Amino acid sequence: MSENLLEVTGLQKHFPITKGLFKRQVGAVRAVDGIDLTVQAGETLGLVGESGCGKSTAGRLFTRILEPTAGKIVFEGQDISHKSVTQMRPLRRDVQMIFQDPYSSLNPRHTIGTIISAPLQIQNIPTPQGLKTAVQELLELVGLSPEHYNRYPHEFSGGQRQRIGIARALALRPKLIIADEPVSALDVSIQAQVVNLLEDLQSEFDLTYVFIAHDLSVVRHISDRVAVMYLGKVMEIAHRDDLYKNPRHPYTVALMSAVPVPDPVRRDRAQRDRVLLTGDVPSPINPPSGCRFRTRCWKAQDICAVEEPPLVRRLDDPDGHLTACHFPVVEDEAVAGRKPATINV
Amino acid sequence: MSSVTPRPYLEVKDLTVRFETDDGVVQAVSGSSFSLEAGKTLGIVGESGSGKSVTSLAVLGLHRTRSNAKVTGQIWLDDQELVTASNEEVRALRGGKMSMIFQDPLSAMHPYFTVGAQIVEAYRIHHPGVNKKVARERAIDMLARVGIPQPSRRFNDYAHQFSGGMRQRAMIAMALVNDPKLLIADEPTTALDVTVQAQILDLIRDLQAEFGSAVIMITHDLGVVAELADDVLVMYGGKVIEQGPAIDLFQRPQHPYTWGLLGSMPRMDREVRDRLTPVKGSPPSLINLPSGCAFHPRCPYAGRNGDRSFTDIPVLTGGAHSVACHMSAEERTKIFQEEVAPNL
């Protein structure tokens, strides 16, 4: 096994909810509620799940833009869970983030040159050939023209802006890049261009990615391993092929069967095999007891409400395929024509 | 047999929509034609800005309130021509015979009126004699039909109190409350999670079977089209560039742009590809469309037939499955089989 670049254990982030004149705390949004995972050097770890399940919060914790409520974040052997802003500064070089919204993540009043050179200047990185040349090289690297140096963000399309965001993240030659839905706001053809770019950059600079997305097919394409999140927890994590060929967690199965396949011939089969989840994701303020998927799970039994299933290896799964479910889905069970038995929440 | 074939339920001929703006004239839709039979689903795909929404708003006559919009061509709905019809004639059809659901259900619902009141309003405008109580029952019934639990309680809620999926269900209830014969869904699931998307698509399919309406499903997701559509229209730069029965179009796509779209999509039903094969470049500006074939700056085959791609606008030809490209059918088939299909 290769070396772990990032290790998180028992990671939690609770956002307090306050009320009244005196800002009394009446509860907390348990955005990330105890996750354990590792990111190995050189790999891409995909993070998927429905909106609000805590993907972005997890990403912000990994980069320490947020401070965890509990748990540990270890980067290259160093515990960075509670490091101060100043203590984090040298590490900022190594961990960078790319954001979803290519419109709001770039300051409209700064030129592209200023935006991309900012991290270099803040970190006092020497640029032997000069700052401008360094930035122009970065621009070329992400498929933009060096002449764009003096232009402003509004002169660029969504895809081009995302390239600018990538150039900015690359400026410090980081080891780890957390990409939070980097292609979700883009058109399909542009999305594919950016995905290809990310892959090229990864092999050129030995980058490690945490790729956050809700699109399961994009995640499958780009990731080596994938973690599926639900309500602030990891439900299943495995090597990409293991996960997509042999999903064990009922939620993973449902999620995958919901993805529409661009093949009208298979339409009927896809619909028959689909596991339709009913109801909505419960509130992260008050997640269900026991297994938090149980209110929408068609395999739920009494024990699921009482005992939270640990994230462990199940059945005869290969190493590293972990599932948090008391009754993991077995292969030939593969969801033939099953509509969910229960439930309205 | 009579030589006159009956007109399809919806027939759009040579539709053109232009907007005058400060930057110039936006040629949002130029000369699209398509038709749709009752009970069938037409999928319209294309990237953002390709003119999908503008096309559907034109069918509903919703550009009429925009002083900078100019719509020409013909839109026949059930043997009535809508482009030249009066404002009042078109208004009477909206929400009645034809209705629409939108992409973002939160912003598409009025924040200050309850969901129930908005459905009741839609019903009563087309059933003027009906009293409030009956309309209310009808609205609750519709909410129940689209799968909203405890409909009579949720009737009094506001849109912001609903989850994203429930809002879209409520929008659907509102759109279907008058049994429309044509339902236009403009990216109804783009803002939703896949699991909710699957629920909503399922719902639209079931309701269509029940009501027998014609559905136009607008989306940028080829997967959604493949799920639902009988026929597919691919739009690029305000023009229909390929059109045909869904199965045919997905199995033998003919236009280089359609190939690009398919090549851009990672697919869950195939082995993982090493690399995606996207279209290069980015979509054109509709103010300054490229000459000839609007796709030529991004097309790898643009130079194949001399200068024609750069100078002549290709017309949509080829019967049931038609394409707007200067390459010959044989040429395209060969390229698809040899160069494109292996990479999909």
Next chain:
Amino acid sequence: MVAYLIRRIFNAVLTLLVVTLVTFGIFFMVPKLTGSDPALLYIGKTADKVALDGIREKMGLADPIMVQYGKFLKGLVAGRDYANGPDVTHCPAPCLGYSFKTEQEVTPLLMDDLPVTFSLALGAAILWLIGGVATGVISALRKGSLLDRVVMTGALAGVSLPIYFTGLLASAVFVYWLGWLPQGQYVPFLESPADWFVQLLLPWITLAFLFAATYARLTRANMLETLGEDYIRTARAKGLPERTVIGKHALRSGLTPIVTIFGLDLGSLLGGAILTEAVFNLRGLGYQALQAIKGNDLPVILGVTLIAATFIVVANLVVDLVYGLIDPRVRLG
């Protein structure tokens, strides 16, 4: 909702308390700190020592400040007595103090002025609300037309011209030149509604013009934004006639922000429109305040300040509550 209401009222009372404390502090402590004699300020430099001592005793100026403040608060709530030996003056609640200059209690003095200010503010408010909103809506519906441009140019003028200019100009034109309106005095409504109306017409129009201009611009901007909203497109897609789309769906949200501004504007006007009252010689709260400032009549200034503050705080409260009622997103979280 009830909890919210209680919290808001509690906040309002707290705010008022702070306002009284601060104003009281300023008016009663500053002279002390600067070494000037408040008693002197009361009755002027010419007073003799006996009169000064009498005043000092009567006002309790020898007491510590907090005691004075306590007495002032008690006066507000329960009334108080000003005693100087056998010479007792009772000031019933709400007692805002005693103007020794005019030898009058402040409360009735100001109460006499209230109807004038109320008449001026409410009349003008009705005018500008209707006028401003109507022109704003029409402008928005005909955006870019000649009408729109004319109205908006007029509105710009209205916003930028000061009230004494428009007021004097209007007087010059309508009273002295055209002779359409009488030049005269405020007539109480109960005495003669017709005269009351005629006398106030010019001040109303002048004041309303200033506000209507702001409201027209604001309404236009709000309406244009609302008309671009998705839910307006939905309303049209449902087949609603244009008058329902505009009159019900667009106005409902286009005008909501106006409620806030209107409440606050009205609240602050009720505390006195100093310039307008001065220009048209109306003896309202603003006029009274002006006189009091000229004459250094501290209790009156304090009284006017408190009344004005009360109106503003109450207006704020009402606006918030109304907002909660009309916007379910606020009410239901």
